[in-house]
Amino acid sequence: MGLAAPVVTAGPLAHRSARMARLLETARRVAQSDANILLSGESGTGKGMLARFLHEASARQAGPFVTITCANIPGELLESELFGHEKGAFTGATDRRAGRFEQADGGTILIDGVSELAPAVQGKLLRVVQERAFERLAGTRTLRVDVRILSSTQVDLEALVDAGTFRKDLYYRLNVIRLELPPLRDRLEDVPVLADHLLADIARRRGGAAQRLAPGALESLERYEWPGNVRELQNVLESAAILADGPEIPAEAIRTGGSRREGPAARAVVREAFEAGATLERLEEMYIREILRATRGNRTEAARILGINRKTLLEKRKRYGIP
Numbered sequence: 109m110g111l112a113a114p115v116v117t118a119g120p121l122a123h124r125s126a127r128m129a130r131l132l133e134t135a136r137r138v139a140q141s142d143a144n145i146l147l148s149g150e151s152g153t154g155k156g157m158l159a160r161f162l163h164e165a166s167a168r169q170a171g172p173f174v175t176i177t178c179a180n181i182p183g184e185l186l187e188s189e190l191f192g193h194e195k196g197a198f199t200g201a202t203d204r205r206a207g208r209f210e211q212a213d214g215g216t217i218l219i220d221g222v223s224e225l226a227p228a229v230q231g232k233l234l235r236v237v238q239e240r241a242f243e244r245l246a247g248t249r250t251l252r253v254d255v256r257i258l259s260s261t262q263v264d265l266e267a268l269v270d271a272g273t274f275r276k277d278l279y280y281r282l283n284v285i286r287l288e289l290p291p292l293r294d295r296l297e298d299v300p301v302l303a304d305h306l307l308a309d310i311a312r313r314r315g316g317a318a319q320r321l322a323p324g325a326l327e328s329l330e331r332y333e334w335p336g337n338v339r340e341l342q343n344v345l346e347s348a349a350i351l352a353d354g355p356e357i358p359a360e361a362i363r364t365g366g367s368r369r370e371g372p373a374a375r376a377v378v379r380e381a382f383e384a385g386a387t388l389e390r391l392e393e394m395y396i397r398e399i400l401r402a403t404r405g406n407r408t409e410a411a412r413i414l415g416i417n418r419k420t421l422l423e424k425r426k427r428y429g430i431p
């Protein structure tokens with residue numbers, strides 16, 4: 109036949125690796141069900157993007173898709189964000205307000221960074237997960253919603269369950285199906301298609317034709333370890349596109365930042381810890397110190413590379429006495 113078969117793409121997630129193909133195939137299949145799904149993976153691996161794909165490939169696609177980002181929202185505020193509140197529920201609650209669960213009725217909610225939930229909120233969430241029922245803060249009426257629940261985490265939730273900081277019953281309910289986004293360094297064969305896709309995106313936003321990567325530029329992208337995963341690739345290409353200022357991006361325009369030194373430096377830390385017979389805790393301390401050094405004390409950047417939020421980094425710095 110003259111015509112090539114149409115390329116079947118799994119939503120907007122560019123990929124080439126067999127691992128991603130399998131993952132997206134599973135995602136497409138489970139999207140149709142109403143089962144709760146836990147998306148796990150390091151920062152920038154595509155959890156948010158996959159969540160949206162799950163919604164759009166589901167029967168709920170015409171309904172709302174609502175995200176709540178748990179990191180950096182203090183406990184009580186988070187509770188009112190999720191469940192809403194009545195007028196006068198707390199100081200400053202001058203109006204009744206619908207929470208994200210009400211807003212997501214008939215659609216999908218993504219609880220982003222679910223590991224950050226305080227114990228009290230975990231208990232309330234468990235009830236919603238089990239019964240799809242809750243009350244607004246200071247409310248007496250029980251509200252019922254029809255919502256599909258997706259949650260995402262950068263950290264290992266089982267470890268938190270073992271440590272006793274995340275409820276086991278809630279974990280099992282959220283983790284009915286698990287989709288794990290692999291780090292980009294474990295699927296470097298995705299880099300060329302991702303780069304093409306991202307450069308086309310950048311061109312669309314800036315106007316004009318998409319730039320190509322010079323062979324040397326692509327090579328250096330494929331050699332890097334991408335601690336910040338696809339988001340970091342996006343940022344690197346964004347600045348390369350500006351620096352290059354022509355149809356082809358040369359190798360010199362690829363600035364992978366301080367992190368180029370992090371790979372070997374981080375390996376040295378592990379070796380040093382191993383030789384000293386260090387405990388896991390001591391290794392964590394050493395690693396945090398090394399990343400802070402590599403980022404020249406830039407805490408936002410360090411937290412991003414470590415895959416934790418700034419508050420957690422602050423707590424760990426306090427615990428280990430790191431300035």
Ligand SMILES: Nc1ncnc2c1ncn2[C@@H]1O[C@H](COP(=O)(O)OP(=O)(O)OP(=O)(O)O)[C@@H](O)[C@H]1O
Pocket residue numbers: 120121122123149150151152153154155156157158262302305338339342
């Ligand atoms: N396979 C992919 N194809 C195209 N773009 C991608 C792909 N994966 C990720 N991206 C892009 O990379 C960026 C980071 O992805 P996303 O926000 O989904 O990551 P995340 O896992 O939710 O990160 P975080 O844990 O920090 O919230 C986004 O701009 C997204 O559009």
Ligand SMILES: [Mg+2]
Pocket residue numbers: 155156220
């Ligand atoms: Mg995200």
